[in-house]
Amino acid sequence: MGKVTCDMAISVDGFVAGPNQGPDAPFGEGVGDSLHRWMFDEPEANAAELTEMTAAGAFIMGRNMFGPSRGDWDLDWTGWWGAEPPYHGPVFVLTHHERTPLTMEGGTTFHFVTGGITEALERAQTAAGDWNVAIAGGAATVNQFLAAGLVDELRLHTAPVLLGRGERLFEGIGRTDLRQVDVRRTGLVTHLRYAVVRDGASPTATA
Amino acid sequence: MGKVTCDMAISVDGFVAGPNQGPDAPFGEGVGDSLHRWMFDEPEANAAELTEMTAAGAFIMGRNMFGPSRGDWDLDWTGWWGAEPPYHGPVFVLTHHERTPLTMEGGTTFHFVTGGITEALERAQTAAGDWNVAIAGGAATVNQFLAAGLVDELRLHTAPVLLGRGERLFEGIGRTDLRQVDVRRTGLVTHLRYAVVRDGASPTATA
Numbered sequence: 391m392g393k394v395t396c397d398m399a400i401s402v403d404g405f406v407a408g409p410n411q412g413p414d415a416p417f418g419e420g421v422g423d424s425l426h427r428w429m430f431d432e433p434e435a436n437a438a439e440l441t442e443m444t445a446a447g448a449f450i451m452g453r454n455m456f457g458p459s460r461g462d463w464d465l466d467w468t469g470w471w472g473a474e475p476p477y478h479g480p481v482f483v484l485t486h487h488e489r490t491p492l493t494m495e496g497g498t499t500f501h502f503v504t505g506g507i508t509e510a511l512e513r514a515q516t517a518a519g520d521w522n523v524a525i526a527g528g529a530a531t532v533n534q535f536l537a538a539g540l541v542d543e544l545r546l547h548t549a550p551v552l553l554g555r556g557e558r559l560f561e562g563i564g565r566t567d568l569r570q571v572d573v574r575r576t577g578l579v580t581h582l583r584y585a586v587v588r589d590g591a592s593p594t595a596t597a
Numbered sequence: 598m599g600k601v602t603c604d605m606a607i608s609v610d611g612f613v614a615g616p617n618q619g620p621d622a623p624f625g626e627g628v629g630d631s632l633h634r635w636m637f638d639e640p641e642a643n644a645a646e647l648t649e650m651t652a653a654g655a656f657i658m659g660r661n662m663f664g665p666s667r668g669d670w671d672l673d674w675t676g677w678w679g680a681e682p683p684y685h686g687p688v689f690v691l692t693h694h695e696r697t698p699l700t701m702e703g704g705t706t707f708h709f710v711t712g713g714i715t716e717a718l719e720r721a722q723t724a725a726g727d728w729n730v731a732i733a734g735g736a737a738t739v740n741q742f743l744a745a746g747l748v749d750e751l752r753l754h755t756a757p758v759l760l761g762r763g764e765r766l767f768e769g770i771g772r773t774d775l776r777q778v779d780v781r782r783t784g785l786v787t788h789l790r791y792a793v794v795r796d797g798a799s800p801t802a803t804a
Binding site: 402403404420424536544546548550551552553554559560563564565566567568569570572573575577578580582584 | 609611627631743751755757758759761766767770772773774777779780782785787789791
């Protein structure tokens with residue numbers, strides 16, 4: 391079985407989106423491209439991280455990451471990403487509404503999971519086999535997985551901005567020891583990689 | 598005139614202290630040595646940053662950093678640091694209570710400022726001359742200076758832990774663009790250095 395990973399583009403003050411996300415502001419108000427500029431303006435400098443983000447065998451995302459918060463997307467909404475989403479594999483969407491799987495171009499299939507994070511993880515791990523399962527967001531979903539102790543590796547892509555408001559990662563989670571794995575800075579972002587230390591494992595740092 | 602700098606030991610989830618700081622738990626409950634272990638266990642590996650933290654010409658700190666939150670320290674409290682505090686220079690303490698300056702061993706003098714952050718900064722800059730002024734904490738004081746746009750350089754010393762609760766840096770501040778200056782990882786901490794981008798200045802990254 392692979393690892394459970396989580397990549398998040400995040401501000402220095404811990405926000406992963408602005409307030410009031412919606413069709414007109416998919417990353418929330420006041421965010422603009424500040425958190426994701428490194429992806430678009432520096433793809434070559436950040437190629438290693440970008441490749442790794444999408445190399446999972448299956449993905450899990452929250453309901454609000456799949457569709458806008460208002461209205462009912464269950465019947466005809468096909469996600470934010472157009473005909474060919476960037477996942478190229480199975481994506482398990484947490485929701486309260488049953489829906490038949492939705493197959494997109496390029497190998498992405500959205501599966502709708504009504505049994506919560508445990509069911510989503512079981513199904514994703516079965517689908518991923520030896521590959522990693524990536525928790526794709528948003529903040530509330532990542533926080534749920536962190537609080538449950540289900541994330542193995544946290545990869546923060548920290549953009550040099552203080553947003554001041556919005557959706558904060560790391561709300562409602564308990565104390566968790568991490569181990570530093572790697573850090574790398576490019577022109578527009580700092581990539582910080584941490585392993586979650588399990589009970590009984592040593593929090594000793596790697597040099 | 599030097600820069601206004603701010604060094605903070607901080608968790609990955611943005612806490613600089615646990616809840617209920619007091620004489621029995623100066624860093625707050627549940628924190629232990631998790632945020633500061635790199636200072637005590639790895640002083641040689643982190644010598645550059647430790648030296649720089651204390652190299653300012655003057656320091657500013659909040660009332661709660663100087664003394665415990667409960668009770669009246671104004672008359673006989675001399676700080677947490679014993680006879681010879683580690684500042685070795687003038688320290689301007691924000692307070693609502695007048696008090697004559699308190700001279701300690703080793704060159705530290707605590708000055709008590711009742712005129713808020715603007716008066717504290719003016720007096721500290723006058724005392725520091727060409728040297729930097731360091732905002733020494735705690736979180737509420739740093740947040741006040743950040744919100745007022747008075748910090749030039751933010752140096753986060755990020756320990757590999759999620760604390761989950763406590764005193765959070767970056768509360769109540771507005772959007773602020775930063776520029777990445779440096780990042781360095783040792784065994785127990787990652788040092789992240791940011792310059793605050795002023796209005797009119799270019800947020801272009803340094804390579």
